[in-house]
Amino acid sequence: MDVLLREVRRRTDGTVEFHDTEFAGEVLTIGSGVGQGIQLLGLAVAAAHARIASSPAGISIACSRGKTVNLNGGETKAAALSVGDVITLASHRLQLIEAPTGFDLALEIEVDHDIDPSEYEGAFQTDLRQTWLRKRPAAWALILLTVVVFIVAPLVVVTLRSHGNVVPASIPGDGLWSSGPLSMAHQQATGSNCSACHRVMFERVRDVDCLGCHRNVADHVPEGHLALTKFGDKPRCATCHREHQEPVSHLIVADNSGCTGCHAQSPAAFGSLKVGSASAFSAAGHPEFKVHLLKPAASTPADSMDAEWKPEVSGLAGAVENSRLVFSHQQHLDAARVIRNSDSEPLDCTDCHAPDVDGKGFRPVTMKDSCVSCHELTFDPAEPTRQLPHGKSREVVIALQEYFARMFVDPDARRPATVERRRIPGRTDAESRCAGPPAACARQATTREVETQFAVRGCITCHQVIDTRSRDIVERFQVVPVRLTSDFLPNAHFRHSSHRIQGALTGSAACLSCHDAGKSRRTEDLLIPGIGKCLTCHGDQPGGIGGSLSAAASKPVNPGTSVRLGCAGCHGYHPT
Amino acid sequence: MIHESLLKYRNARFLWQALALMVLSIGLYLTQGGVRVPSGGTWQGYILGTIGALLIVWLALLGVRKRAYASSLGTVQGWTSAHVYLGSALLLVATLHSAGQFGWNVHTFAYVLMCLVILSGFVGVYAYASIPQWISENHAGGNRPELFSELFALNRQLQLLAVKSEAAIQLAVTSSIERTAIGGDVAAQLFGRDRSRFIRSGTASSGSEAVLSGNEDQQQIIDFVAARLPRADKAAEVPNLHELVLFLCRRQSVLRRIRRDIRLRAWLQLWLYVHVPLSVALLVALVVHILTTFMYW
Structure with a gap:
């Protein structure tokens, strides 16, 4: 393609000069860059802006990507050209004129010389705005991402699930709205289904939705009692049970303030309810313990067999245990008087008080487990393997009747002479003293043995026995039932297994450091220590000590090493 | 230098205001405890969150104020100075609001966006404080x-x-x-x-x-x-x-x-290509964060 380039220069005196140059090549390039067929300056002119080419179909112009030229007054990206067309680029003007002979194309070029040479910068990308970097599209993309991922997708998943559709877990659901992981139990129970608890949107989780699963949870205070106080409505479950608070689990917020919010207030706040004030586990902040003891109800005679027993709360000072047992801890712990059958060692506490499986308390003390290994119920030295039944006085008498009846009536039942004693040959002790008919002798022997067992040295050793003076020997003696208190402080948890070692003391010595059993001669002695004992190791502040204590037993173990004990260390909120 | 005076604007009055805000926020955070385990859901958390949200909206308004040439609502320089200091304080306010509880959720997403916006802002402060001087030296x-x-x-x-x-x-x-x-x-x-x-x-x-x-x-x-x-x-x-x-x-x-x-x-401008789009996205994420918080209250 041969092109005549005619530059038009208008001089100030109005004359016009033409400068002709020739161009030969395939493509005539136009742009602000050096090396373009026609170099035109201007910030709007790209380095390689447009190309004019010839083809069998004619002459045409095509702009680089994103660029345009003004062709006869209209912006265009590409167009066919014909003679007379005017191309405007920036303020430069190019017009196609009739090509002289020997040329394929002739262009009349009117360069705007008012354009400053500094606009040569337009030939280069010199600003980040000219690159692919864009603030607005980036912002829109991020907005779209946020809305789609965090609003649209979860809403779609929630809607699909609510219609029973199974949505793959890989699709982000409303879990993206969760403010933290659930506790494992809740995670499993709800199957990560948010609406299991969040039933109503824009409403806080309702207690009723908690109680849907936790059916057996009782209120801390019956609503009727709460109405007597000035504390208003009962708190929401979520006040103390805070979910989605990982990494530190706060499913149970066991802070004192949850309790002291009410319990540190003056008794007046409790209205007609009698509640002692407690602000912390310290001598000043916590009342002395109150024990729950079984007491015969006032309506029934205290020593009656049919007494109705009810737990009664009483202060620790002067509290009297009323088990109806006759027992001296002091005697049993005296090594000079009592030793174990098996190894002849002094008794340990655990010989009678066997720890519970959960380590909190102890299995109930029973005759069978705790006493019988020493206190056998033999009654005839000549028959050391025969033992009386334990538990029902009537059966004891009948057993003795049967024993003696058989002994006096059945000649074959006579025992082998195992006891070295002087007696009539072929007769036992009992038999040797009775010369009457066998039935009378048997009755006499029974009566004598029953009286011995119930009134002299058998049952009476440990039990309270009522002598009804009945003529019927079976009905005459009645043993008052034993009522052992299993938990003196039922409103507090105390784990004995955690306290088995007391400083340097272990074993029975550790037990005795709290329970003063070594000096207790009477069953009525209550061996429950007071708060002062606990405060020797525990306090309301870590490292501190509960307060000034008057009790001699309350000297701190190691001052400044107190173990903090919050309300929930001993007390539960929900009644069990 | 004009860009240095951005930080020293009126004896750095906004620095002191931002520090006061930070001290107040820490004090408020520390009153949490007991059954009110520190989180965005306690009343302190809600206050911190509200302060943070209002700060974000106000900080974003700098983009509007900058273009409102006729506005007499403070000088752009004053606004920018406050933008820098209060934006820095926001990092603390929002962190206290989150109470350090992070996870794969929209809340942490908004927090991360905010951190990126603020960090890119720090880059911008550094750029504005140092690069213009180098440019004028180069213009000798x-x-x-x-x-x-x-x-x-x-x-x-x-x-x-x-x-x-x-x-x-x-x-x-x-x-x-x-x-x-x-x-x-x-x-x-x-x-x-x-x-x-x-x-x-x-x-x-x-x-x-x-x-x-x-x-x-x-x-x-x-x-x-x-x-x-x-x-x-x-x-x-x-x-x-x-x-x-x-x-x-x-x-x-x-x-x-x-x-x-x-x-x-290019370096002088680059941070804005991060700061501005992320700020806009942060505004949207903030709305989503608040909305979803109360949707599943």
């Missing part, structure tokens, strides 16, 4: 339009001189002008790697082939022309070559300043 030889005018003139001058030279020199000089790279895409502007080229060919007698050679910092073309000086065939050629070398060196100096100007301005 003229600002950018002047530099480009000079470059254009030098190009013309060199082209005229080249025409009078032998073919290899002419090709080398004109090709070095045509293939001078300035700026370019993002990486080219930021790191200013010079991809200029020129066509190196032997003399007519040696007849070696023309090769496209690298011409970083225009050094090779200068060396190429200078190397021809001692071997000039005609005495008349020498002054022409002298002039060529002289102009090429001037051109080299102008190009260095242009490149440095482009690079500095």
